[in-house]
């Protein structure tokens with residue numbers, strides 16, 4: 001059993017917003033090898049208020065007993081697919097961050113036992129570090145979804161990085177001050193497409209299906225994504241990070257020395273160079289197996 005804390009910017013249920021955090025949450029909830037200690041909310045896909053509300057709604061809909069801890073940070077998302085957002089200056093009040101306090105509390109209660117999966121802004125990891133400078137030494141591992149090593153193309157359109165860029169100082173802390181860090185980058189996740197064939201596999205489960213309500217959410221986001229990017233498949237970014245956490249054997253380790261500064265991370269960019277900061281950037285071995293694993297755990301009764 002892995003003790004997991006999931007830190008996310010879930011917007012499942014909102015129009016024109018990605019659904020991958022919600023799907024990753026369901027994947028963790030349904031995974032028998034996960035003891036999910038709690039869910040933390042942060043901004044990125046949308047404001048903290050919207051993310052928190054959607055996450056409470058999702059947890060309630062799943063009829064499970066799971067605490068949701070609210071993060072911190074003023075942020076507005078105005079145009080998701082056009083990357084029109086507004087970030088406000090940090091008021092520095094990290095001690096008010098319930099999510100960060102929860103992460104620190106659990107890390108002290110279960111030293112070196114907790115795996116932290118973070119798939120939104122890195123604000124809560126930043127605040128946890130501000131509360132306890134030793135936090136990085138007290139976790140077993142950290143798995144992040146975010147960052148790019150080159151432009152992300154869907155057809156002829158470029159998708160910008162979101163998770164690291166909305167809180168670059170948090171991204172820098174997450175990369176440099178935590179240990180055993182693995183990062184599922186945008187570029188490495190892009191090869192795992194989820195399209196009509198994968199959806200047909202879900203539907204083919206027939207009477208053996210569970211969490212059927214998610215099918216509509218996937219179909220809706222696929223339509224919205226198609227409208228913006230003129231692309232037929234979607235990528236389940238955060239789910240891939242959750243699958244890495246639980247099945248590292250489905251990936252190949254690839255360590256990289258990172259010299260990215262806060263300025264580079266403002267665009268979510270990884271810069272390789274001489275550095276003591278080494279992070280793992282896992283490579284997917286077989287994209288079909290990743291999608292099959294998600295379908296099996298999330299949908300198969």
Ligand SMILES: [Ca+2]
Nearest residue numbers: 009021119120
């Ligand atoms: Ca996310």
